[in-house]
Amino acid sequence: MRARDLAVEYETVDVDSDALDAARLMAGGTLPALLVVDADGAPVAIMPASQLVKVLVPSYVIDDPTLAAVIDERHADRLCEALAGRTVGDCLPVKAVPPPVAAPDDTALEVAALMAQVRSPLVAVTEKGERGGTRLLGVITASHLLQQLLGAQK
DSSP states (O other): OBHHHHOBOOOEEETTSBHHHHHHHHHHHTOSEEEEEOTTSOEEEEEEHHHHHHHHSOHHHHHOGGGGGGSOHHHHTTGGGGGTTOBHHHHSOTTOOOOOEEOTTOBHHHHHHHHHHHTOSEEEEEEEOTTSSEEEEEEEEHHHHHHHHHHTTO
16 A cells, blocks of 8 residues: 555645634544645644643643642633634644655555654655645545554455
């Protein structure tokens, strides 16, 4: 199996996308992450669901998790308000790592090795466009890769 055969259409956002909309997109599709693309559609970052969750949690609770027990449910239910008015770019880590990218002809093992090396829930599959840019062919998620590899075991 080659990366081009494993790649599937996947939700993307750009850095200017609304963070709350991105969170809803993740939650609605139970996605482990979203692929962040530039204006030309080339991958620039991965927004893991865990990163959006981190934005919701007040920094003082991250610093001292025991404080989470003293926040009442009424306030906890309003955590998503922290995303209001923010963009995906606002929620990305300052040192956002570029997403792992596979070439169309990479094998399943090469994709698996890349995914394992960078500990990413997804890998973008791209090729050079006709005008020299990068064209996104699709994404391979860890769960889809496992599904395909397990299917090959039959």
